[in-house]
Amino acid sequence: MAAKSIVIDGVGGQGVRVIGNTMASLLTVMGYEVTLLFDYDSSVRGGMSEAFLEYDREPISNFVVECADVVLRLADRGPVHLVADYVIADCDLIKPGERGEEIPFLQLGVEKFGRDLFGNMIALGRLLCICDVDFTDQHLRDALPKKYVDDNIAAIKYGYGLDQDAIRAIVPEQAASSFAERYAERVLAGVAPADAVEQASART
Amino acid sequence: MTKRLVQGNEAVFLGAVKAGATHFAGYPISPSSEILAQASVYASKHPEFRFLQEEDEIASANAILGASLAGAKSFTATSGPGFSLMQEAIGYGHKVGIPCVIVNVMRVGPGTGMPTMPGQGDLNQTRYGSTGDYTSIVFYPSTVAECYEYTIHAFNAAEESRSPVIILSDAFLGHLNEVADLDSIEVPVVPRTLEPLASGSTRLFSGVATYPDGEPATADSDEYIRQYHEGRERSLEVAERYAFHEYGWNKDAETLVIAFGITRRVAQPLAPHFALFRPIRIWPTLDKELTEIAGRYKKIIVIEGSDGQYANVVERMLLRRVERVPLLGGRMSLEAIREGLDAIGMLPAESAPSGSESPAGSPAAPASSRVG
Numbered sequence: 001m002a003a004k005s006i007v008i009d010g011v012g013g014q015g016v017r018v019i020g021n022t023m024a025s026l027l028t029v030m031g032y033e034v035t036l037l038f039d040y041d042s043s044v045r046g047g048m049s050e051a052f053l054e055y056d057r058e059p060i061s062n063f064v065v066e067c068a069d070v071v072l073r074l075a076d077r078g079p080v081h082l083v084a085d086y087v088i089a090d091c092d093l094i095k096p097g098e099r100g101e102e103i104p105f106l107q108l109g110v111e112k113f114g115r116d117l118f119g120n121m122i123a124l125g126r127l128l129c130i131c132d133v134d135f136t137d138q139h140l141r142d143a144l145p146k147k148y149v150d151d152n153i154a155a156i157k158y159g160y161g162l163d164q165d166a167i168r169a170i171v172p173e174q175a176a177s178s179f180a181e182r183y184a185e186r187v188l189a190g191v192a193p194a195d196a197v198e199q200a201s202a203r204t
Numbered sequence: 205m206t207k208r209l210v211q212g213n214e215a216v217f218l219g220a221v222k223a224g225a226t227h228f229a230g231y232p233i234s235p236s237s238e239i240l241a242q243a244s245v246y247a248s249k250h251p252e253f254r255f256l257q258e259e260d261e262i263a264s265a266n267a268i269l270g271a272s273l274a275g276a277k278s279f280t281a282t283s284g285p286g287f288s289l290m291q292e293a294i295g296y297g298h299k300v301g302i303p304c305v306i307v308n309v310m311r312v313g314p315g316t317g318m319p320t321m322p323g324q325g326d327l328n329q330t331r332y333g334s335t336g337d338y339t340s341i342v343f344y345p346s347t348v349a350e351c352y353e354y355t356i357h358a359f360n361a362a363e364e365s366r367s368p369v370i371i372l373s374d375a376f377l378g379h380l381n382e383v384a385d386l387d388s389i390e391v392p393v394v395p396r397t398l399e400p401l402a403s404g405s406t407r408l409f410s411g412v413a414t415y416p417d418g419e420p421a422t423a424d425s426d427e428y429i430r431q432y433h434e435g436r437e438r439s440l441e442v443a444e445r446y447a448f449h450e451y452g453w454n455k456d457a458e459t460l461v462i463a464f465g466i467t468r469r470v471a472q473p474l475a476p477h478f479a480l481f482r483p484i485r486i487w488p489t490l491d492k493e494l495t496e497i498a499g500r501y502k503k504i505i506v507i508e509g510s511d512g513q514y515a516n517v518v519e520r521m522l523l524r525r526v527e528r529v530p531l532l533g534g535r536m537s538l539e540a541i542r543e544g545l546d547a548i549g550m551l552p553a554e555s556a557p558s559g560s561e562s563p564a565g566s567p568a569a570p571a572s573s574r575v576g
Binding site: 021024025028032033034035036037038039040041042060061062063064066081 | 207208209234318319320376379380381382383469470471472473536537538539
């Protein structure tokens with residue numbers, strides 16, 4: 001899939017900005033024309049937070065995405081009118097009739113890299129894979145903040161390298177957790193993201 | 205050439221610096237706060253640039269007037285509720301003849317409204333917000349690169365007209381990150397036109413009507429009218445040099461769409477079906493240009509983020525019926541435009557479904573020409 005229109009759907013504090021900024025910076029480094037618009041509720045934590053990202057080899061006019069090639073859904077607070085060709089979601093967030101996949105990004109961040117924050121980079125890696133973005137390590141180094149750059153590259157590559165067999169192994173069909181939903185509820189209630197991961201994980 | 209991701213609010217700030225601004229005073233308010241933040245950071249590294257976070261927008265507007273009187277190119281940035289608070293100072297700036305720039309990143313009002321959602325409902329306030337008669341010069345860009353470019357023009361127009369000039373933006377344009385090469389944009393900078401106070405010549409800065417020698421003229425209608433016309437003619441003459449607009453899309457269509465700022469960007473997929481007129485200089489209205497262009501079309505539609513503020517202006521200007529597609533509540537989307545066109549029976553049957561838009565310049569989107 002050569003995606004051009006991406007929507008990242010989450011709640012405030014979940015990492016929508018980090019993922020959006022990083023992907024937009026990467027695509028800019030790669031020479032694409034890029035537009036990135038953050039649309040968010042004025043409630044800082046817990047309100048809807050969306051990133052509309054488009055990229056192309058030609059200048060982009062309409063930057064408000066209404067039909068997305070790919071939606072990365074970390075929570076379901078997005079525009080009601082949004083249509084998605086493919087959805088990458090944390091667990092239990094794919095809606096009936098949608099084409100997509102569920103991956104427990106935040107849990108993987110904790111399990112594989114020791115912090116929930118790396119779940120965002122794993123999700124970004126998966127998003128880049130689904131979008132067929134052909135980047136190099138140098139592109140990533142040029143796009144990422146210097147702090148934790150090696151860890152972030154490792155997490156992005158881990159997400160990029162996930163295949164369907166690996167995803168099935170991570171997410172047994174009969175045990176698709178409601179982790180992301182519970183995580184979003186905690187964040188909405190004002191719990192700090194790191195604590196929200198712990199509390200949401202405790203009930204799985 | 206350095207292409208990089210730039211945010212609309214950041215581009216406004218960089219344009220101000222390029223224009224020679226050395227003083228910013230402001231009070232944070234969504235969706236304009238990034239301009240204040242940029243100014244704060246910049247001032248910490250450039251001592252010649254003064255930054256004041258004020259206690260409110262009334263103080264902010266008066267502070268930039270004072271800074272301008274003292275010799276600095278000055279500016280502030282705000283949004284709807286803050287812009288309302290600035291109106292008295294704006295009127296004072298027009299009365300005394302003080303060049304400065306005010307950026308209004310529009311959100312959905314009235315009141316606190318929807319702080320992070322885009323609106324275009326402040327158009328009338330930029331023209332008629334303060335008391336009395338005065339002539340506003342107002343620009344509204346629609347790309348990040350234009351935010352930079354027209355901010356420089358705004359400072360130039362402020363110097364030449366010796367009045368507060370307003371840059372309009374909106375929550376989406378202000379928060380849009382877009383690849384731009386700002387270094388490639390070349391706009392000549394108009395130097396400071398007024399000497400600072402206490403530099404030798406006598407200058408009056410009372411908001412009261414006075415004669416040139418400083419004596420009160422508070423009951424002299426003739427003197428008021430003379431000064432009013434002098435200021436008006438100066439502003440109109442300056443505005444004439446900044447008659448920025450875009451005319452394009454399908455010029456052979458039967459219907460002319462008028463859209464500006466964010467709505468022009470969102471409406472781009474309609475390019476094969478309509479002609480486009482985009483006023484960049486919102487005030488004074490582009491009467492000559494729009495009258496000439498509108499005469500070629502059977503129908504006119506204004507697509508805007510208010511309930512017909514600009515449509516009413518166009519209708520009065522052209523003395524003919526104008527159709528309206530209001531995008532309210534921050535719902536700036538092609539789908540909302542299509543619904544609006546459908547409601548007035550003007551949705552092209554074969555128009556592309558939402559999301560399948562073509563970028564500007566592609567065969568499906570006839571190129572526009574920008575004037576200015």
